Amino acid sequence: MNPSKTPYQELEDRFERLAKLGQALGVLQWDMACNMPAGGAEARSAQLSTLKVMGHELITDPALADFLDAAEADRTLNPWQQANLTAMRRRRVRALAIDADLVRRVSEAGAACEMLWRDAKAKADFKAIVPALTEVRDLVLERAEALSAALGLDSYDALLDGFEPDARAAAIAPVFADLAAFLPGFTDDVLARQEAAGPLLALPGPFDLAAQRKLCRLMMEAVGFDFDHGRLDESHHPFCGGVPEDIRITTRYSEDDFMPGLMGVLHETGHALYEQGLPAEWRYRPVGRARGMVLHESQSLLVEMQACRSAEFIAFAAPRMREAFGGSGPAWEAGNIHRHYTWVERGFIRVDADEVTYPAHVILRFRLESAMLAGDLAINDLPGAWAEGMEELLGLTPPDDALGCLQDIHWYDGAWGYFPTYTLGAMAASQLFAAARRARPEIPDALARGDFTPLMGWLRENIHRKASSRSTDQLLEEATGSVLDATAFKAHLQSRYLA
Amino acid sequence: MNPSKTPYQELEDRFERLAKLGQALGVLQWDMACNMPAGGAEARSAQLSTLKVMGHELITDPALADFLDAAEADRTLNPWQQANLTAMRRRRVRALAIDADLVRRVSEAGAACEMLWRDAKAKADFKAIVPALTEVRDLVLERAEALSAALGLDSYDALLDGFEPDARAAAIAPVFADLAAFLPGFTDDVLARQEAAGPLLALPGPFDLAAQRKLCRLMMEAVGFDFDHGRLDESHHPFCGGVPEDIRITTRYSEDDFMPGLMGVLHETGHALYEQGLPAEWRYRPVGRARGMVLHESQSLLVEMQACRSAEFIAFAAPRMREAFGGSGPAWEAGNIHRHYTWVERGFIRVDADEVTYPAHVILRFRLESAMLAGDLAINDLPGAWAEGMEELLGLTPPDDALGCLQDIHWYDGAWGYFPTYTLGAMAASQLFAAARRARPEIPDALARGDFTPLMGWLRENIHRKASSRSTDQLLEEATGSVLDATAFKAHLQSRYLA
Known part of the structure; x- marks a missing residue:
């Protein structure tokens, strides 16, 4: 020293x-x-x-x-320095809890299982992956137990806490139970109302890829992405990577449908703006990093689901879509495009789900991964438990395991304990967007002009610049008046889909 | 341990x-x-x-x-392990010779001077850069002296040795003196003959950039570049980077003229094939790396100057160029394109020089940087000494310093002692290409079919796979029968330009 x-x-x-x-x-x-x-x-x-x-x-x-x-x-x-120290201690305790050999074994087993999973998924052959998945589960459990001993947390919480500090299964379970009770009936109501409003008008492709790229860039600029400090590229799985000064968003385009690609870009833009908005004076410090996956997901969902799927923003976007692709007629009216972007449908696949049915997918996975880690569900019994859960939560039975328990990479590559952050992020996004509109009533009108300044200004001040100086609940409470809960999320769904 | x-x-x-x-x-x-x-x-x-x-x-x-x-x-x-150890010791001795603070100061002074140099070059204002260049020279000298003490070499040799192990100014000087005596008269003869053959037929642009990219890729594949282990991209300054398993070549294209861009790509492809051909079993070992900048430059010049500017290869390339750009008529005949690619002209700028006049540019810089480091030439007197040397070696006097001593980045960013490797590389390329043709007489005919297999097979075996297991001179002697000298280079020039 x-x-x-x-x-x-x-x-x-x-x-x-x-x-x-x-x-x-x-x-x-x-x-x-x-x-x-x-x-x-x-x-x-x-x-x-x-x-x-x-x-x-x-x-x-x-x-x-x-x-x-x-x-x-x-x-x-000072308090920031203390929070910085807390974050350092936390990272060290987690790192010391697990020896390098276990880290290597988990990583290798996950990589090997992931390779087999691709093939098993393509063939809808769950049996083929059982031994490899069992090994991953065993190693993840070994890792969870090592963390558990060091952190004084349950095994599942020890994993969850790695993605979202302070998140606990015992707090999540009742929230998810509440949503699981609320959503089926709510979804029925939404579907009835949707059907009564008549069919969607299709937007026929093909859509020129260069025009899609240009439109995405235009929309990213509207949201506030700084291209002097980042890029938009293409990859097989969309993600937001790079570093705060040089954020790298990726997406994938389809010639048949421009809509998912554009919304994917806006989702990643939400992640990117969080990173770009972290306080430069705390760069390279643990306290200067994004707080956790719940808030990160809240920022992407706030931009995508709350702001960019709003009627206001679609009113701004629709003429630019028509211009990009030479579209005209009733299908290209803002109202029809908004219906596309808020269409609700029960389906088998999580990543294709709308915001109303998405929580059911997450709740199912949360229950199943908890049970598998606790030893209450054998890997061999996963397909059956999956089918049962899907039936209960969404009223659907997957015709095969590719549309069931083989669809997501998470369990196969070792990311256990991650799933809950998606729905917790959606809840936080609703809370934050509601609070932002209370604080800055001009936000909806601004969105209708493609102006994200008031919304982003509020987020910068209340979330981005605070980085990890406070816990997620403290950040939410300071910003919205309450800790994380599902009230605002349910109100948002009510307002968007049944009002 | x-x-x-x-x-x-x-x-x-x-x-x-x-x-x-x-x-x-x-x-x-x-x-x-x-x-x-x-x-x-x-x-x-x-x-x-x-x-x-x-x-x-x-x-x-x-x-x-x-x-x-x-x-x-x-x-x-074994001998490879011993050579590996020698390379390790060498790297450590050089690293220990210079303390981290001096490394930092050289690097910072070079970076600062480089920024000022860009402006000074744009304004042809040498005076503006004198203080910054003096500081860089002083720090480079401090570094050279520290290395000199550790290595038991002259200061200049200590720098040179960093780019090309075992290269010594005392060995280079007589070779360069010989070339300096030979080239002026030779160039006069070439120019007279070139003039007698009549004017070049111009190839008028513009040339579509997508077509240029496609043609470059086609030619790289012919030479043997493995696109499963590398890429071609664009950057301001062309280079060959990345790692042996994933080589990244860059180039720049001009719509006005496709010829320099293509030859630039082929030059970098020569560098790339050396890297791709290094022995995988010695990957990550110092002995498994390219031997030094002389052999590296020999590989790029062998591909570009020896093989790809040969009449045989141009005969293969010309129809593909016509097809790429829709060219036809006498200007697009192989003979005229070959004349373009072997055109000789005395000029001010090194990077634009042909292979006949290029050594004069290098010899001038070798003399001047040696004198500046030895204290025999003041920075203030550099423009005068430059003009004098250009007059002696090329019969030209630069109209301003932008076309003179401000043209290259090397001295300004601290890369002193690098220049000789260009001409030593050209000499080695001639030696190697001559030896390859002796060993594999089918090489010229193969090049005329765009088939580099015999040439690359010979290089793989005699140069690439031997990596740094032997000294440059040992490698050359085993491969060609003699250590590095200018005989083959002069014979190549005689044969290509006066035969």
Whole structure:
């Protein structure tokens, strides 16, 4: 240690190095998805693994123990610095809880299972994947138990907490139970009303890809994406990567339908604006990072679901869509496009689901992954439990496992405990959008002009700039007056679909 | 140290980590040139600097001293392992010779001077850059002297040796003096003959950029570039980057003239094939890397100058050019295109020079940078010395410093001692191509069919797969029967331009 530095400063320097290493990883991962030729995979994987191991060494360095203890005893630190220290401690406790060998085994088992899963999904052959999935589940459980011991949390919570600090299954279960009770009847009402309003008018393709790219860029600019600090590219799975100063959004386009691609871009733009809005003065500090996956998902859903699927924004977007693709006639009117973008339909596939039926998909997965980890559901029994849950929650029985328990990558590549953040994010988005409109009543009119300034100004101030200085619930309470709950989400659904 | 590992194995593991860190840097640098939005520069620079510092720490780690000593005493190592150890020791000695603060100061002064240089070059205002260039020269000299003390080399050689191991100014000077005596009269003869053959027929543009991209890709495939392990992209300054499994070539296109862009791509393809041909079993080992800049440049010049500007290859390429751009008539005949690609003209600018006049540009810079470092030429006197040298070597006097001593970035960004490798590479390319044709007489006919298999097979076996297992001179002697000299280069020029 440099004697001229305080323990806190020493920690800041070490975590800064870790952050820059993490940024380098982000760029390498983006390149892997967008540019890398297939033959580069092995070398890239070696590069990524090297940087990850070096990061793990930085954070588990025994020297950090004394610095953390000394810094935690430092009474001169301001609240941001204290929150920074808390975030450092948290990352170290999690890193130390699991030895490098287990990290490697989980990662390798997940990668191997993911490869088999692609094939099993293509063939709708769940049996073929049972041994590999069992191994992943066992290793994930071993990891969860190691974390559980270090964190004093239940196994499931220990995983969940890695994606969303402080989230707990015991708090989520009643919220999900409430939604599970509310949504089936609500969905029936929505569908009845939707049917009464008559059929959708189809928007026939093909849609020129260059015109789609141009339209997406135009809409991203409207939302406030800064192209001097980011890019839009194409990849097989859309994502938002890169670093706050250089955010890399990706999407995929279909010539048959421009609508999902555009909304996908706007979703990722919500993620991107959160990153671009994080406080530059806390860059490279743990406290300066996005709070967790619930708030991250809330930002993408706020932009996509709350703002961009609103009648106001569609009124702004519709003429630009007509211009982009030379569309005309009743199908291209804002009203019909808005109906497309708010169409509700019970279906088998989570990623294709609308916001009304989406929670059912998440609730099912939350229940099933909890049961599998607790040993209450054998991997072999997953398809049956899936079918039963789908029937209960959505009134559907999947014709095969490709449309059932093989559809998502999460369990197969080891991301257990992630699913709840989607619906918690949707709830937070509703809360935040409602609060923003109360604080800035001009927001709907502005959206109708394609002007996101009032909305983004409010989000910047109330969410983005606060980064991880507070817990998710504290951030929500300061911004909206209440901690995370489903009230605003239900009100939003009522207002959009039944008002 | 892990007790189950020998000191040599311990070193291999540590240098493997260093190599992977270096690969990550390569991808980040490629992305910076090809994709990064301007606003990402600061963050990227921080990422690069972090990885470089971590690499420096790895190689200067005090623990390496004992491992190196012990491994060097290990009599069980085979010749490749011994060469690997030599390369490790070499890298460590160079890294330890210069403290991190000096590395930082050279790098910062170079970056600052480069920014000023862009402006000074645009305004042809050398005076404006004198203080910054003086500072860079002083720091480069400080670095050279530190290296000199550690390596037991002259200051200039200490720099040169960083680009090309074992190259020495005392060996280069007589070769360059010989070329300087030979080339002026030779060039006069070439120009007289060229004039007697009548004027070039112009190839009028514009040339569609998509067609240029397609043609370049086609030609790269003919040469043997493996697109499963690499890409072709566009950047302001063409380069060959990435990693052996995933080589990233860049170029720039002009709508007015497709010829320089295509030849630029073929030049970089030569670099790329060297990297793609390095032995996979020595990947991540210092001995498995390209030997140095002389051989690297020899591979690009062999492909570009020797093979792709040959009458045989142009006979293959011409119909494909006509097809790409819809060209027809006498200007598009192979003979006229070959004349374009072998046109000789004395000019001010190095990067635009043909292979006959190129050495004069290099010789001038070699003399001037040696004199500036030795204290025999003041920075203020550089323009005068430049004009004098140009007059002597090429019979031209630059009208301003933008066409004179401001044209190249090298001195301004700190790359002193690099220039000789261009002409040494051209000499090596001639030696290698002549030897390849002796060994595989079918090469010219194959090139006329666009078939590089015999040439590349010979290069793979004699150069690429040997990596850094031998010195440049040993590699050349094994491959061609003699160490590096100018005989084959002069014979090539005689044969191509006066036969």
